[in-house]
Structures are given as structure tokens and as C-alpha cells.
Amino acid sequence: MDDLKINKRLIMTPGPVSVDPRVSQAMSNSILGQFDYEFVEIMNETMELIRQSFLTTNQWSFPIDGTSRSGLEAVISSIVKPGDEVLVPIIGRFGYLFTELVTRAGGIVHNIHKPMGEVFAQEEIIAALDKYQPSVLAIVHGETSTGRLQPIDKIGQACKERGIFSVVDAVATYQGAVIPVDKWQLDAVVGGAQKCLSIPSGITPITFNERFSEEINKRKRVELGIRSGETTEQDHFIRSNYLDLTQLQDYWSPKRLNHHTEATTAIYGLNVGLKLALSEGVEARAQRHEYHHRGLKAALEALGLDIFGDSDNEMKMVICVNIPEGIDDAAFRDGLLRNYGIEIAGSFGDLSGKIWRIGLMGYAVNKQNILTFLSVFSLYLSQQGVTGIDPTKAMDTLINYYDNH
Amino acid sequence: MDDLKINKRLIMTPGPVSVDPRVSQAMSNSILGQFDYEFVEIMNETMELIRQSFLTTNQWSFPIDGTSRSGLEAVISSIVKPGDEVLVPIIGRFGYLFTELVTRAGGIVHNIHKPMGEVFAQEEIIAALDKYQPSVLAIVHGETSTGRLQPIDKIGQACKERGIFSVVDAVATYQGAVIPVDKWQLDAVVGGAQKCLSIPSGITPITFNERFSEEINKRKRVELGIRSGETTEQDHFIRSNYLDLTQLQDYWSPKRLNHHTEATTAIYGLNVGLKLALSEGVEARAQRHEYHHRGLKAALEALGLDIFGDSDNEMKMVICVNIPEGIDDAAFRDGLLRNYGIEIAGSFGDLSGKIWRIGLMGYAVNKQNILTFLSVFSLYLSQQGVTGIDPTKAMDTLINYYDNH
Structure with a gap:
């Protein structure tokens, strides 16, 4: 023991x-x-x-x-x-x-x-x-x-x-x-x-x-x-x-x-x-979630991923993206966790294997964590052979977002 | 806040x-x-x-x-x-x-x-x-x-x-x-x-x-x-x-x-x-409870309190004593808690107001805590006007027990 x-x-x-x-x-x-x-x-x-x-x-x-x-x-x-x-x-x-x-x-x-x-x-x-x-x-x-x-x-x-x-x-x-x-x-x-x-x-x-x-x-x-x-x-x-x-x-x-x-x-x-x-404030805390959601979502779109679901009614504490063609859901998430200590989620039922759920919840939702996540995630996707994505453009988008909002 | x-x-x-x-x-x-x-x-x-x-x-x-x-x-x-x-x-x-x-x-x-x-x-x-x-x-x-x-x-x-x-x-x-x-x-x-x-x-x-x-x-x-x-x-x-x-x-x-x-x-x-x-061991841990139970029970008897219940079938992790005549259960326990930070329990239903339950459970069951408890408890009982009790004899009993067992 x-x-x-x-x-x-x-x-x-x-x-x-x-x-x-x-x-x-x-x-x-x-x-x-x-x-x-x-x-x-x-x-x-x-x-x-x-x-x-x-x-x-x-x-x-x-x-x-x-x-x-x-x-x-x-x-x-x-x-x-x-x-x-x-x-x-x-x-x-x-x-x-x-x-x-x-x-x-x-x-x-x-x-x-x-x-x-x-x-x-x-x-x-x-x-x-x-x-x-x-x-x-x-x-x-x-x-x-x-x-x-x-x-x-x-x-x-x-x-x-x-x-x-x-x-x-x-x-x-x-x-x-x-x-x-x-x-x-x-x-x-x-x-x-x-x-x-x-x-x-x-x-x-x-x-x-x-x-x-x-x-x-x-x-x-x-x-x-x-x-x-x-x-x-x-x-x-x-x-x-x-x-x-x-x-x-x-x-x-x-x-x-x-x-x-x-x-x-x-x-x-x-x-x-x-x-x-x-002490942060219920309203301010909601705005913090919305703020980082907007930035990361724009960056993931710039990366070349498809965002899942009706964009008029999205939760600001999770971003759902379609899993790119050719990527095995469980194996990719396992690799991300074991190599980088970063965890993202799959989904349930009919959506299992089809979307990833990237959570933006509470304490850890800050610029440092989200910039770090995007770096690792986008480069690992690229390294795993996903084509048609642009990690640099994604990072450009996110840095510009944080610089200007 | x-x-x-x-x-x-x-x-x-x-x-x-x-x-x-x-x-x-x-x-x-x-x-x-x-x-x-x-x-x-x-x-x-x-x-x-x-x-x-x-x-x-x-x-x-x-x-x-x-x-x-x-x-x-x-x-x-x-x-x-x-x-x-x-x-x-x-x-x-x-x-x-x-x-x-x-x-x-x-x-x-x-x-x-x-x-x-x-x-x-x-x-x-x-x-x-x-x-x-x-x-x-x-x-x-x-x-x-x-x-x-x-x-x-x-x-x-x-x-x-x-x-x-x-x-x-x-x-x-x-x-x-x-x-x-x-x-x-x-x-x-x-x-x-x-x-x-x-x-x-x-x-x-x-x-x-x-x-x-x-x-x-x-x-x-x-x-x-x-x-x-x-x-x-x-x-x-x-x-x-x-x-x-x-x-x-x-x-x-x-x-x-x-x-x-x-x-x-x-x-x-x-x-x-x-x-x-x-790592202490299931058997050794049970023996530790039994050991301190025996010592404290003997000391409480020496103090002059009546132990409640069938002594052949007692839990070793709690000692039940009859509340001395003239003592208000809730007020005494409240005083013990507010003045000394020591908590003992009453009981339920028909036994409410009649017995105290003194717990001997797990981590805190050691000589220092039990000696300290007995000192405070017996002197506070005396100070609250309970007659016919002998705090010194109680402490003698417990110290002798620990010295010889």
C-alpha cells in the first residue's frame, strides 16, 4: 500500500x-x-x-x-x-x-x-x-x-x-x-x-x-x-x-x-x-465564464474545428466540438491525459465518439489555463495527424481576443 | 461574511x-x-x-x-x-x-x-x-x-x-x-x-x-x-x-x-x-479501544459515577454513565463545551437527560486526551456542585492504570 x-x-x-x-x-x-x-x-x-x-x-x-x-x-x-x-x-x-x-x-x-x-x-x-x-x-x-x-x-x-x-x-x-x-x-x-x-x-x-x-x-x-x-x-x-x-x-x-x-x-x-x-459576484462570475467561452470558441473555430449544436443556446461553461475525422475519441483523450495531464470529456449515447466537451467551469477558468490548454490541444491534434487545422491561427485568435477584450 | x-x-x-x-x-x-x-x-x-x-x-x-x-x-x-x-x-x-x-x-x-x-x-x-x-x-x-x-x-x-x-x-x-x-x-x-x-x-x-x-x-x-x-x-x-x-x-x-x-x-x-x-491493525486497533475504555471506566467509577447498562455487553468505544442527581444535562454539556472545548453526548428518547455518552473513538483515543478529559470533566462536575465525587481518586486510578497496564 x-x-x-x-x-x-x-x-x-x-x-x-x-x-x-x-x-x-x-x-x-x-x-x-x-x-x-x-x-x-x-x-x-x-x-x-x-x-x-x-x-x-x-x-x-x-x-x-x-x-x-x-x-x-x-x-x-x-x-x-x-x-x-x-x-x-x-x-x-x-x-x-x-x-x-x-x-x-x-x-x-x-x-x-x-x-x-x-x-x-x-x-x-x-x-x-x-x-x-x-x-x-x-x-x-x-x-x-x-x-x-x-x-x-x-x-x-x-x-x-x-x-x-x-x-x-x-x-x-x-x-x-x-x-x-x-x-x-x-x-x-x-x-x-x-x-x-x-x-x-x-x-x-x-x-x-x-x-x-x-x-x-x-x-x-x-x-x-x-x-x-x-x-x-x-x-x-x-x-x-x-x-x-x-x-x-x-x-x-x-x-x-x-x-x-x-x-x-x-x-x-x-x-x-x-x-x-x-465575493466575485454571481453576475461577474457568469460574465467570466462567458468571456473565456467566447475567446476559446473563436480560437477553436480558427483552429478549424466544427462547433457542435445550436449556437444561440449554448452553455457558457462548456464548448462542444465535433471530433475530427480519423481521430479515435477514447485514444486521443487518453493520450492527452497521460502525456500532458489534460482532461477533456467525450459524451453519452448517440453523441459518444462524435463530440468532445471542453469544460470551462469555475476556479480554473482563467487566461493562463486556457492559453495553455489551447497550445497543447491544438498541437497534439496536429501531431496525431489531423489535417486542415491551423494551431498558429488558433493561438493568434486567442491572444488577440485576450489583448482586445 | x-x-x-x-x-x-x-x-x-x-x-x-x-x-x-x-x-x-x-x-x-x-x-x-x-x-x-x-x-x-x-x-x-x-x-x-x-x-x-x-x-x-x-x-x-x-x-x-x-x-x-x-x-x-x-x-x-x-x-x-x-x-x-x-x-x-x-x-x-x-x-x-x-x-x-x-x-x-x-x-x-x-x-x-x-x-x-x-x-x-x-x-x-x-x-x-x-x-x-x-x-x-x-x-x-x-x-x-x-x-x-x-x-x-x-x-x-x-x-x-x-x-x-x-x-x-x-x-x-x-x-x-x-x-x-x-x-x-x-x-x-x-x-x-x-x-x-x-x-x-x-x-x-x-x-x-x-x-x-x-x-x-x-x-x-x-x-x-x-x-x-x-x-x-x-x-x-x-x-x-x-x-x-x-x-x-x-x-x-x-x-x-x-x-x-x-x-x-x-x-x-x-x-x-x-x-x-x-497499518495499526484491525485487532490492535480494537485492543486500543478496549484498553482505554477499561482505564477510563475504572476512573469514572472511582470518581463516584454509576456506569449505565449491562457490563457484560458494552461497546468499547463509548462509556455510558448516569447523569448525577441535580445536574441539568444540556446546561452541563454546554458549559463543558463553551468553557473547555470538550464535547460529550447525551442520549435519545427515554434515556435523554438520564445518561451521558462518553465516546472513545478512533484517532483521538490516547492517554493524553483521556487524562486531560478526566481532569476537566471531574473538576467541572465538582465545581458545578455534584457531591460525593472524588476527582483525585479518579485521577489516581487512571494514572495507576496507565502506569501498570
């Missing part, structure tokens, strides 16, 4: 991405008990930071102790009862994940589809709400599998007017785009850790409003062993205990009702990661 | 407890992608370390990305189908948690009870297996709410002979007692992080055998979005996706089928935490 040795990487994927050393330092602080008064203060402060990050006043803004998927499942399994109908628009893999989570919760899914690389006009989604009259809409904001940003600014209000609950997967866009939860009238939104927030995977900030809270609390069941007074049996109690948002509300409120043992160091990391993001 | 500042503590609770700085250092290493070849090596090594920690050859030995409760729920919700009957012996709070998890999974629970502070003779449990003929036995090994160690060495074989699956909550005993999973023929065992292993809460090592694997795979459902070929619908598919052990098997096997985004730094911590535990 050797000591743990972690080699250096330049991670240019849609996550997990590199973490600010200030977050790592925070996470190496010593442990506090979960009901230690100083830890409770940190928990309260962290809730307030989550509120600010989502631009919301929602009381219910707290983390789930698990990866992003656990946050999505917590929201879906708490709001979807067996037999409930749910509309899930599909523009890529993560719409299928929502479909899966709803199905496992016993819900009935209505999917609408767009070809990979496209998004829905919001009017199309609203028309589907009227057609299917679901109780819940579950929608992906940033579909990283295709690199598309689904517009959702009108969706929350349309749902509210129809008595439908809106649930948004903002895992990939959180802290890389502005998501004004209250302004957009979204009922429940799930953020992500290991993407634009740039803290380690394993904890997931979520927020939901009072309307959503009232609905899930119709299913509330206080667990055996900590009940006091009458039992609270419900026909359709939430099937998970770990991901039961109503129990987590009791834990993340002045009641501090015992549930799980909070993941101490993950909270430290979330706390400091959010402070760093908020 | 202030910087995160974490003050020093001497945590003497049944968790979360202090972490070895070598674990914290490991966790502050930089991020690797979840399918990075070097990270895959770390994942594989971590599985092997988990096997060794459980004294098992089970292939299926991997962590769940969540707190201990997520590990318990993963096992229960994967093995218990709606309508399945499950025997859950109750000797304290955590038996109720199993009961809750089984109920939420749709199972039918048969409880047998012992008064708080006692344990079952294994023959009593085996008789209940014959009486109720359940498909699963879910049993707590170390019941921290009462400080009792439930003997289980004959339980696994008895279950196997009857075609019953044995599921063990070893969260509190893992790496503080020897749990020879294969020798005891246990089907699924859940360990803990933030207790005797002494790594931060948020990741949970589990192990299960082939017999258990075959049973849960009757319920397997490959999720939408990553299926290839035929669908795999089952009548009774597992209701959770995040905690679906069959999907986690695909992730934690050479298939590396995409599921959650592994909690990178938690894996670093688990890897190094296990290396430290195994």
Missing part, C-alpha cells in the same frame, strides 16, 4: 473540476460536533450563502449530503407521489436522468423531445404543460451532454399559473450562470458542487419555496425513534428517509431534529466555496 | 470525532477526474482496503457517497421489496432507524425488544427468526444510544441456514472492534466514517457477498440514458437510483458505468484513513 500521490492535472471537462486551494484549506480544518454551537452557526451562515447564490429569500436553502444526483433525487422523490404525472422535456442525457428518477418514485412521465444540440422554445414547453396537465415539470437548465442552455425564465410563472410545481436541474449552470430563482418563480432548484462552484463533489445545495414545502409536507412522516407525541402516518409518505426533504427541513431549522451526521468538512468547503463565489 | 474559523475541540462523543491530520492532508490534494486512470487506481485500491477492513474477500466492498444512514438505506432499500418481512431486534434508537428504513421500503417489520441497556442472547434472535420466518434480519452491532454491543457471531450462519439475509449496522463499531464478515457469514455490513475510522462524515464503506448480490440483482434496472440494448424493467425495481446497489456495482466494477460523480476528496480521505487503520 503506497502513500496517496495525486498528480497535477489541467481539468477541462464539465466536472469534476479543480478546486480553489482556499476551499481545500478550509476543508482541512478540524472537526466540530454536528450540534456544537459553533458548527450550528456555520450551518446557518451556509444556508444564508446558499440563498444569496440562488438570488432567493427561500428559507429552505440547504445542502444535501451526497452528489448532485442525490439532490435531484431528494427533490423528485419528495414531490412526486406514485401516480403523479410529470412533464420532462428531453434535450440530452440528463433529461433521461429526471425521467428515471420520476419513474422510480412511481410517477408517470410525459417526455417531449428535441434533437441533440437543440433546445425548446419556452412556448413549446408551456403548450406541453397545457396538453399533459402534469403536477410537476422537471427540467434541465444546462444540459451538459450536448452543451445546451435551455431558456427557463418564463417557465416558473407558467407553472405557477397552472398549479404545477417547477423543478430545475441547475447542477451544471449553478455559479457559472445567473439563476434568479425568485424572479423566475421557480419552485425547487438543484445546484452543483464540482462544476462552476468548484468544490469537491459530495454535497449539493438546493433551494425550494413555501409553496413546494407545503406540498411535500402533506407526505411528512417523522421517523421512528425520534417521534414525540402522535405518529404521523401518511398514505403516501416519502419512500426515502435519507433524502426526505421534510426531515431535512427539521434538521436544517431551529428544531435541529437529529437526522444524518452532517458532513462536517464538506460544509466547510461549501461555506468557503460560496464565500469565494459571492 | 467572516472567514471560516474553527476552534479547537476535544471531542469525546460517539461521533463525529477528530480526524487524523494525515487524513485531512490527503483530502486537500487536488481533484482528479472520476474516470482518470489514476483515480480509477485509487478507487480499486480503496475497494481492496475496505475488504481488508471487513476481513472479507467480498468483491462488493465499496463506499456509498453519503453519511452512514445512506449506507444503511442503500442496503435496506436494495434488499427489501414491498411486502417482504424483516426481523429487527430493538435494543435502542438505531434499531428504530432500521425499522423506519424497512417501513419506507415497503417491508413489514417484526420487532423484538429488550430494555434499554441490555442486549439479546443470540438464541433469542434465532428463535425469533424461526417464529417470524422473515426474508431479512436487520441488526445493529453497536447500539450507541445505549452503549451496548449486540453479539452477532452466530447470527450470520443461522440466517444462512434459514435462507434469510443478514444485514448489520456496524457504523459505530467499524475499526473499533473486529468484525470478521466472512467468518461470521454476514451477508451485508455497513461501516461508518466519522466514528472509529475517524475520517469526516459523508462517505460510508459497505460490503456484501455474492448471495446478497444475486438477490438484489433480481431487481436490477439499468437507468434510462445509459441503457444499451433491451430495457430491464422489473416489477419491483429498486425505488432509489442514488442508493441502488446494483447500479453502484456497475460503477464500482470494471464496467465503470456512469452513475454519480464520485466524491473525489472523500475517497482520498477514506483511502488514507483505511491505510492508517490497517
Whole structure:
């Protein structure tokens, strides 16, 4: 058994991405008990930071102790009862994940589809709400599998007017785009850790409003062993205990009702990661992502690569390019990683082997990293025999962009 | 928003407890992608370390990305189908948690009870297996709410002979007692992080055998979005996706089928935490817990406190004492924490306000800490007006114990 040795990487994927050393330092602080008064203060402060990050006043803004998927499942399994109908628009893999989570919760899914690389006009989604009259809409904001940003600014209000609950997967866009939860009238939104927030995977900030809270609390069941007074049996109690948002509300409120043992160091990391993001500013951080995205995309086009997907609706935290003819996806990425320590991502399903996803997420998105990435990537493509590309022109484009913007 | 500042503590609770700085250092290493070849090596090594920690050859030995409760729920919700009957012996709070998890999974629970502070003779449990003929036995090994160690060495074989699956909550005993999973023929065992292993809460090592694997795979459902070929619908598919052990098997096997985004730094911590535990030795580590338990218990008796519970079946990683007459539980513990940075625990339910639980778990269990704890605790008790106690005699007892053992 050797000591743990972690080699250096330049991670240019849609996550997990590199973490600010200030977050790592925070996470190496010593442990506090979960009901230690100083830890409770940190928990309260962290809730307030989550509120600010989502631009919301929602009381219910707290983390789930698990990866992003656990946050999505917590929201879906708490709001979807067996037999409930749910509309899930599909523009890529993560719409299928929502479909899966709803199905496992016993819900009935209505999917609408767009070809990979496209998004829905919001009017199309609203028309589907009227057609299917679901109780819940579950929608992906940033579909990283295709690199598309689904517009959702009108969706929350349309749902509210129809008595439908809106649930948004903002895992990939959180802290890389502005998501004004209250302004957009979204009922429940799930953020992500290991993407634009740039803290380690394993904890997931979520927020939901009072309307959503009232609905899930119709299913509330206080667990055996900590009940006091009458039992609270419900026909359709939430099937998970770990991901039961109503129990987590009791834990993340002045009641501090015992549930799980909070993941101490993950909270430290979330706390400091959010402070760093908020001190940069939600709007400024989104602009930073957009700024570097524009430069690198122009450079990749100058290199001679084809950019994948509808350019009017692209996520600013990932660039999807078609893999050049004659290049083996897995072998190229493996070579890039083993020789240079640089990681880019492939995609899923029908897009597997066809596109690369180059991530621009959070902490590591800066001029030095992107210039370095472009140098290595373009020369390695050339060295691997891709013809018709021009690394010098690409670098010219990027340097000019940075010099003039 | 202030910087995160974490003050020093001497945590003497049944968790979360202090972490070895070598674990914290490991966790502050930089991020690797979840399918990075070097990270895959770390994942594989971590599985092997988990096997060794459980004294098992089970292939299926991997962590769940969540707190201990997520590990318990993963096992229960994967093995218990709606309508399945499950025997859950109750000797304290955590038996109720199993009961809750089984109920939420749709199972039918048969409880047998012992008064708080006692344990079952294994023959009593085996008789209940014959009486109720359940498909699963879910049993707590170390019941921290009462400080009792439930003997289980004959339980696994008895279950196997009857075609019953044995599921063990070893969260509190893992790496503080020897749990020879294969020798005891246990089907699924859940360990803990933030207790005797002494790594931060948020990741949970589990192990299960082939017999258990075959049973849960009757319920397997490959999720939408990553299926290839035929669908795999089952009548009774597992209701959770995040905690679906069959999907986690695909992730934690050479298939590396995409599921959650592994909690990178938690894996670093688990890897190094296990290396430290195994280099001490599972047996030696258990003996260290027993050694300090014996000394501190004798000293607390010499102080004049009553030890709670059946002394033949005590956990060696916690000492339960009756709270002296006239002392307010919460106020005393709060004073100990705020004045000295020392944390001890109360208990739950009927034992709340009646006993203190003094934890002796993992990294911080050493002579210096225990001598310091006893000094502060016994003098503070005296200063708070408890009569009939003798701090000097207590300290004499402990120093003599350490000098002579």
C-alpha cells in the first residue's frame, strides 16, 4: 500500500473540476460536533450563502449530503407521489436522468423531445404543460451532454399559473450562470458542487419555496425513534428517509431534529466555496465564464474545428466540438491525459465518439489555463495527424481576443 | 461574511470525532477526474482496503457517497421489496432507524425488544427468526444510544441456514472492534466514517457477498440514458437510483458505468484513513479501544459515577454513565463545551437527560486526551456542585492504570 500521490492535472471537462486551494484549506480544518454551537452557526451562515447564490429569500436553502444526483433525487422523490404525472422535456442525457428518477418514485412521465444540440422554445414547453396537465415539470437548465442552455425564465410563472410545481436541474449552470430563482418563480432548484462552484463533489445545495414545502409536507412522516407525541402516518409518505426533504427541513431549522451526521468538512468547503463565489459576484462570475467561452470558441473555430449544436443556446461553461475525422475519441483523450495531464470529456449515447466537451467551469477558468490548454490541444491534434487545422491561427485568435477584450 | 474559523475541540462523543491530520492532508490534494486512470487506481485500491477492513474477500466492498444512514438505506432499500418481512431486534434508537428504513421500503417489520441497556442472547434472535420466518434480519452491532454491543457471531450462519439475509449496522463499531464478515457469514455490513475510522462524515464503506448480490440483482434496472440494448424493467425495481446497489456495482466494477460523480476528496480521505487503520491493525486497533475504555471506566467509577447498562455487553468505544442527581444535562454539556472545548453526548428518547455518552473513538483515543478529559470533566462536575465525587481518586486510578497496564 503506497502513500496517496495525486498528480497535477489541467481539468477541462464539465466536472469534476479543480478546486480553489482556499476551499481545500478550509476543508482541512478540524472537526466540530454536528450540534456544537459553533458548527450550528456555520450551518446557518451556509444556508444564508446558499440563498444569496440562488438570488432567493427561500428559507429552505440547504445542502444535501451526497452528489448532485442525490439532490435531484431528494427533490423528485419528495414531490412526486406514485401516480403523479410529470412533464420532462428531453434535450440530452440528463433529461433521461429526471425521467428515471420520476419513474422510480412511481410517477408517470410525459417526455417531449428535441434533437441533440437543440433546445425548446419556452412556448413549446408551456403548450406541453397545457396538453399533459402534469403536477410537476422537471427540467434541465444546462444540459451538459450536448452543451445546451435551455431558456427557463418564463417557465416558473407558467407553472405557477397552472398549479404545477417547477423543478430545475441547475447542477451544471449553478455559479457559472445567473439563476434568479425568485424572479423566475421557480419552485425547487438543484445546484452543483464540482462544476462552476468548484468544490469537491459530495454535497449539493438546493433551494425550494413555501409553496413546494407545503406540498411535500402533506407526505411528512417523522421517523421512528425520534417521534414525540402522535405518529404521523401518511398514505403516501416519502419512500426515502435519507433524502426526505421534510426531515431535512427539521434538521436544517431551529428544531435541529437529529437526522444524518452532517458532513462536517464538506460544509466547510461549501461555506468557503460560496464565500469565494459571492465575493466575485454571481453576475461577474457568469460574465467570466462567458468571456473565456467566447475567446476559446473563436480560437477553436480558427483552429478549424466544427462547433457542435445550436449556437444561440449554448452553455457558457462548456464548448462542444465535433471530433475530427480519423481521430479515435477514447485514444486521443487518453493520450492527452497521460502525456500532458489534460482532461477533456467525450459524451453519452448517440453523441459518444462524435463530440468532445471542453469544460470551462469555475476556479480554473482563467487566461493562463486556457492559453495553455489551447497550445497543447491544438498541437497534439496536429501531431496525431489531423489535417486542415491551423494551431498558429488558433493561438493568434486567442491572444488577440485576450489583448482586445 | 467572516472567514471560516474553527476552534479547537476535544471531542469525546460517539461521533463525529477528530480526524487524523494525515487524513485531512490527503483530502486537500487536488481533484482528479472520476474516470482518470489514476483515480480509477485509487478507487480499486480503496475497494481492496475496505475488504481488508471487513476481513472479507467480498468483491462488493465499496463506499456509498453519503453519511452512514445512506449506507444503511442503500442496503435496506436494495434488499427489501414491498411486502417482504424483516426481523429487527430493538435494543435502542438505531434499531428504530432500521425499522423506519424497512417501513419506507415497503417491508413489514417484526420487532423484538429488550430494555434499554441490555442486549439479546443470540438464541433469542434465532428463535425469533424461526417464529417470524422473515426474508431479512436487520441488526445493529453497536447500539450507541445505549452503549451496548449486540453479539452477532452466530447470527450470520443461522440466517444462512434459514435462507434469510443478514444485514448489520456496524457504523459505530467499524475499526473499533473486529468484525470478521466472512467468518461470521454476514451477508451485508455497513461501516461508518466519522466514528472509529475517524475520517469526516459523508462517505460510508459497505460490503456484501455474492448471495446478497444475486438477490438484489433480481431487481436490477439499468437507468434510462445509459441503457444499451433491451430495457430491464422489473416489477419491483429498486425505488432509489442514488442508493441502488446494483447500479453502484456497475460503477464500482470494471464496467465503470456512469452513475454519480464520485466524491473525489472523500475517497482520498477514506483511502488514507483505511491505510492508517490497517497499518495499526484491525485487532490492535480494537485492543486500543478496549484498553482505554477499561482505564477510563475504572476512573469514572472511582470518581463516584454509576456506569449505565449491562457490563457484560458494552461497546468499547463509548462509556455510558448516569447523569448525577441535580445536574441539568444540556446546561452541563454546554458549559463543558463553551468553557473547555470538550464535547460529550447525551442520549435519545427515554434515556435523554438520564445518561451521558462518553465516546472513545478512533484517532483521538490516547492517554493524553483521556487524562486531560478526566481532569476537566471531574473538576467541572465538582465545581458545578455534584457531591460525593472524588476527582483525585479518579485521577489516581487512571494514572495507576496507565502506569501498570
